Amino acid sequence: MKLTTIHPKLPMRNKAITKDFYVGQLGFVACGAADYEDYLMIKKDQVEIHFFSFKELLPQENYGMVYIRTDDIDQLYQSFLENNIAIHPNGQLMTKPWGQREFSILDPDNNLLTFGAGE
Template identity: 50%
Template sequence: MISLIIPKLPFINKEKTLEYYSKLGFELVADHGDYLITKYQDLEIHFFKFETFDPEKSDFMIYLRIDNDIDGFYQNIQDQKIEIHPNGKLETKPWGMKEFSLIDPSGTLLTFGEKV
């Protein structure tokens, strides 16, 4: 039986990736050189090295559900000067989610959402 889904995302620069995700609250739990494992509470994101990857051509994306206080999380992102996606400002969507989006240093779209 499937019990957990863990995204595996590319990274171009290890230090930039770890710095970026630590600002989002993820901590490094394993560094295997070309493979990283980060954790946020009970959630994990794994990263694989892809130095020749072009972030401008990335189709990688994940959706991260927020249980409560997406407004506070959004404000924290802004306070840390993390760039919000130009088309991803915090707003309530017709499908009943309040969402915003970021793009990580390797071009992965991160969308955060909370049910309204």
């Protein structure tokens, strides 16, 4: 027996806004066999993220986080800058003391997405 993939679930307040951010701005595509009112599944390359409706979510109290690895962190970072994707104020592209080259963004519900490359 082996584990094969993981699909994190994050909260969203508004499905249309979340879908627009991930699909319209980050280049994900909607996936799944059905379109549920309170649930969203998106995918890009080998990364799949699910979202559940949490209309009462207070973004400033949301601690949802996902770490996504990429094979070209510099190109990804540049593409976000070129597409006016806001980089987290404390998440500029840099090599961390633990050897990972990383940057971070926040989605509309303050879920933190950190992108990284390295060993």
